[in-house]
Amino acid sequence: MNRITIEKIKHALRFSTAEGVAYGTFLGFGDHYLVAYAVALQTNNLQIGILCSLPGFLASLAQLWDVQLVHLFKSRKAVIFTFALLQGLMLLPIMAITFLSMSNPGWWLILFATLYSVFGALTTPAWGSLMAEVVPDSLRGKYFARRGALSTLATIISFMAGGIFLNILIQKSLWGFAMLFGAALLARLISWVLLSRLYEVPSQGKKQEQFKASSFTRDLVSTNLGRYLIFLFAMSFVVNIASPYFTVYLLRDLKFNYIYFAGLDTISSIATVIAITHWGKGADRVGNRRMILLASLLIPLVPLLWLMSTNLVYLGFIQVFSGFAWAGFNLCTVNYLYDATTPENRTRYLAFFNAGNGIAAGLGALLGGYLVSIMPMVMGYQILGLFLVSGVLRGIVALVFLHGLKEVRKVSQLPGAELFHIMMGGRPVNRAISHRRTSHFHFHESPPEKTDTPAKTR
Secondary structure (H helix, E strand, O other): OOHHHHHHHHHHHHHHHHHHHHHHHHHHHOHHHHHHHHHHOOOOHHHHHHHOOHHHHHHHHHHHHHHHHHHHHOOHHHHHHHHHHHHHHOHHHHHHHHHOOOOOHHHHHHHHHHHHHHHHHOOHHHHHHHHHHHOOHHHHHHHHHHHHHHHHHHHHHHHHHHHHHHHHOHHHHHHHHHHHHHHHHHHHHHHHHHHOOOOOOOOOOOOOOOOOHHHHHHHOOOOHHHHHHHHHHHHHHHHOOOOOHHHHHHHHHOOOOHHHHHHHHHHHHHHHHHHHHHHHHHHHHHOHHHHHHHHHHHOOHHHHHOOOOOOHHHHHHHHHHHHHHHHHHHHHHHHHHHHOOOHHHHHHHHHHHHHHHHHHHHHHHHHHHHHOOOOOOEOOEOHHHHHHHHHHHHHHHHHHHOOOOOOOOOEEOOOHHHHHHHHOOOOOOOOOOOEEOOOOOOOOOOOOOOOOOOOOOO
């Protein structure tokens, strides 16, 4: 790699970090308030379940055509640039629901949110493939942790500001939501401009490997990466049985105001910002596999802890724990996938991964929508029954599917105490480091307690 190329990459990464901040602001004002908007529109549990499942389900299927779009546009960057703009523009009809006298506004919101999600999803495989080539392997944990921390910080500020703003306009909350979505549109337009500075590594005439859906399906059960993907799909399914209903539980059942709602979510995001860099350091040192195992021991506890009390301070402590656990899971699961795929076919594999992950999330949300109406009361609330089911199933999925998972790159063999020391910000102990490398098959709460899917790349 020549010096000019290195400078181009450094320049592009600076703009990518700035774009992450704009994107985080867009999420804070937009994505994170869609379910709350549905509650304000007085939609029922069925419509909320569909809102949290159908858009993601169809968006996941759409990603299967991402490779064809790259060929059509002749550039991954062009795909990202085009559909990022279309996603932002879909906020206009979502805002319009507030001002137009529509019958069944919940169904209109589902329609527009579906288009919004599909357009956004079509940027994901191309963006992940492009960034995985630009960021050196040895720095992925550090760079994506830093970018993720800054993006999450922007989400925290915008989300909390949105909650305060909505509380001020409590008598005209629908107008408040429209203004928030307008701010989200502005942030997405800024993000869109910054995306133009992405650097796309030239293909240099490389041939893409032959890939068939049938072989992909067969290899799901016969390879290390395939079994890993099954684990992620299963985890996404069981997480999303409960995840769409955390917002409903806080706003409808506990009747929290928007400040308390936004404040609890902000606490989780702050914990994520603080924790993600430490998870990244640990992953760069000992590999993503070991960090995934650690995070997977923690995330089943998150929904179970919600059963213990409705005290606001107690829920704040749960959110700290949740932010810490999901910071590690979301960062390391995606970086593991980057490590285990080849540049030639990374866009295709990320598309299949995101499609499977989104389909699993959608099916989980649909199941949750069905169960919430028949679930017996737990601590006085039916929704807490979903939390109990989801927590137990998360633990089962981790125990069943993570057994035998192998690391796919050279990593240090550190004892647990030293790994903990590094994650807490200490310096590594000087020692002779042994490495191991395994063969691999070349083939993403916003923790999932919100409407996002686990291991989401952006």
